[in-house]
Amino acid sequence: MAEAEHATGEAGAAAIAGGLGAALAAAGYLADPELLATLEIQELLGRPLLLEGEAGVGKTDLARALAEARGTRLVRLQCHEGLDRSQAVYEWNYQRQLLAIRIREGHEAPEALEEEIFSEAYLLERPLLAAIRAERPVVLLIDEIDRADEEFEAFLLELLGEFQITVPELGTIRARSIPKVIVTSNATRELSDALRRRCLYHWLDFPDLAREAAILRARLPAAGEAFARDVARLVARLRRAELQKVPGIAETLDWAAALLGLGVVRLADSPETVLRTLSCLLKTREDRLRFDRPAVERLLAEVA
Numbered sequence: 001m002a003e004a005e006h007a008t009g010e011a012g013a014a015a016i017a018g019g020l021g022a023a024l025a026a027a028g029y030l031a032d033p034e035l036l037a038t039l040e041i042q043e044l045l046g047r048p049l050l051l052e053g054e055a056g057v058g059k060t061d062l063a064r065a066l067a068e069a070r071g072t073r074l075v076r077l078q079c080h081e082g083l084d085r086s087q088a089v090y091e092w093n094y095q096r097q098l099l100a101i102r103i104r105e106g107h108e109a110p111e112a113l114e115e116e117i118f119s120e121a122y123l124l125e126r127p128l129l130a131a132i133r134a135e136r137p138v139v140l141l142i143d144e145i146d147r148a149d150e151e152f153e154a155f156l157l158e159l160l161g162e163f164q165i166t167v168p169e170l171g172t173i174r175a176r177s178i179p180k181v182i183v184t185s186n187a188t189r190e191l192s193d194a195l196r197r198r199c200l201y202h203w204l205d206f207p208d209l210a211r212e213a214a215i216l217r218a219r220l221p222a223a224g225e226a227f228a229r230d231v232a233r234l235v236a237r238l239r240r241a242e243l244q245k246v247p248g249i250a251e252t253l254d255w256a257a258a259l260l261g262l263g264v265v266r267l268a269d270s271p272e273t274v275l276r277t278l279s280c281l282l283k284t285r286e287d288r289l290r291f292d293r294p295a296v297e298r299l300l301a302e303v304a
Contacts, residue, residue: 020069029058029065030207030215038202039066048160048181050196053204056248059184062204063141066180073134075179076141077127079148085155089128089165097122118169129165132175140179145195146188153195160198209236212252219253222260230267231256233303234274238281241290247281255280268300 020043021036031039042049051059067074077088085091097117104113125133131140145153159165160183163175183199185191207215209232216228223231235252247255258277264270275296282288291299 023069024062024065025218027065027068028219029062029069030211030218031062032207032211035062035202035204038200042180042200045200046178048183048199050183050185050191050199050201051204052185052187052201054206054246054248055186056246056250057204057206058249059182059204060141060143061249063139063143063182063184066182067139070137070139070180072136073138074141075127075131075134075138076143079142079144079146079152081147081149083148083152087126088152089126090167091124091126092118093122093124120170123167123170128159129173131179131181132159132163132165132173132177134177134179137177138179140181142181142183144186145183146185146191150192153192157194157198160195206236206239207249209233212236212249215249216253216256220256220260223256224265227260227265227267228256230303231259234267234299235281237299237303243282243287244284245282245287247283251281251283268304271297271300274300 020039021031024031038049041047051062053059063076064074100117100122101113104116108116123129127140128142131138142156145156160181163178164172166172181199183195206212209229212232212235213225213228216223216231217225220228231252235247235255239246255277258280259267259270259273262273262277264273267274271293275291275293278288278291278296282291
């Protein structure tokens, strides 16, 4: 009996992961088995997911694909230094409040007027509040949390732990539906233990050669197998070259699309075109200056 229940449980988990993997693939995102397992756990527990990894590994795109796979809306909060409650959660519609005061002043008791202008009718939703007040569960992306101040990170704990937000004038607003929360970080600073405790965790790395080639073929139907493999190999070699800015998956896709648009079939046959299109991959002056024609020819010989 126990063995049968165990087998049934494993079969159910595989079905969830398999179904989600196929849905993500249909949305243009090829997830590896470890990531699918983490997303499966998130599906079961309803917990936020903290995704850490270098810039360009596909963290933001996962949230987009997850929303598309689930047929729901993506609500995105882009974090930055100085981000505060009025930008992330809510602010009052001051113009409407002032207009209401002018119209009703002298006709209503001050207490009634104050209660009216600090009601939900005068509240402007920002991404976090919009996500928990949605009628249907949305995918909430809190992008690059490491760019925000530690004070804002602390403010997030109520939302991540209890899916509620406290508005001093209104009290606690609890979620109408539980969003699927993806928190991303480029690991530029250490995040608090309190935030990590409230989240599941996954480190997202650059894809291996086979998966990056598969991503290229999925997103660029005109890319042949050999072409996709050559592009993936060359980009992987560049990522090992101690660049100031390592090319991400989006840059790989841009470069491959440019090469295809210029008629390139084999990289080794087109060193001049490869050289002229490196602006898709190398995004600093110092990195670009390192790769002249001889350097590109050596690079192509290494990956051939």
